[in-house]
Amino acid sequence: MMQAPRGRDQWLLFFAVSILFIALSAGLRMYALPLFALLAAGVVWWLLRGPTPEQTQSMERSLYLASTELQEVVGAYESFCDSPAPEMLADRTLYRPALMDPGVDSEPIQRFFFEYQAARRFLHRLPARMSSCSSLDQLEHLLTITDERTASLQVAWREAYIAAARLGTDYRVDPHRGRELPGGDDPGDEDAG
Structure with missing residues (x-):
């Protein structure tokens, strides 16, 4: 099982995803769901990536x-x-x-x-x-x-x-x-x- 980010990395990731989701849902309603799915896939990939x-x-x-x-x-x-x-x-x-x-x-x-x-x-x-x-x-x-x-x-x-x-x-x-x-x-x- 791969490790999830810890400490500061975890909070930065959460903050970036939150800001991006708010921006997407406010300005681009029509594209919000596909962009959110793409963003969610990127976050999952980042969380599950292997150790360096x-x-x-x-x-x-x-x-x-x-x-x-x-x-x-x-x-x-x-x-x-x-x-x-x-x-x-x-x-x-x-x-x-x-x-x-x-x-x-x-x-x-x-x-x-x-x-x-x-x-x-x-x-x-x-x-x-x-x-x-x-x-x-x-x-x-x-x-x-x-x-x-x-x-x-x-x-x-x-x-x-x-x-x-x-x-x-x-x-x-x-x-x-x-x-x-x-x-x-x-x-x-x-x-x-």
Whole structure:
């Protein structure tokens, strides 16, 4: 659905149509109905015209920036898991190993794993969703969803990071939870043998 004019544009359009209708009906009675029909068709066309390329590009840039922010949060966890930096290695092995274990019995960490997987799927599907949007309203809705997912993942990551620090290296594993890491790696492969 295309957007109607907002604010000043809407009032200018209303004012112009009103003045034109009054002028037409007062001076050109015989031509008033056909001219009014033509004017009404022009107004409907103007109201239903699509967004300008600049508006579309601006919304797409906003969506790109929002998705980049979501990717940064996903990347923060992936760096935590994979970085060879000594401080990251110490963090994931000595201080917060529970963040590497999807079987950990901790609600904040499980919530983060859920949000993390959802964010990865969302980012994977986002280009196709963007290309299928046919209006600014749809792009705005997608931007809102992206912002909400980013905020949710940021909160979940922060809470999981704190919870993992509280648990330290002495934590319980729920035997009913899967042992597959969120990135797809199975930590049990190295221990099997």
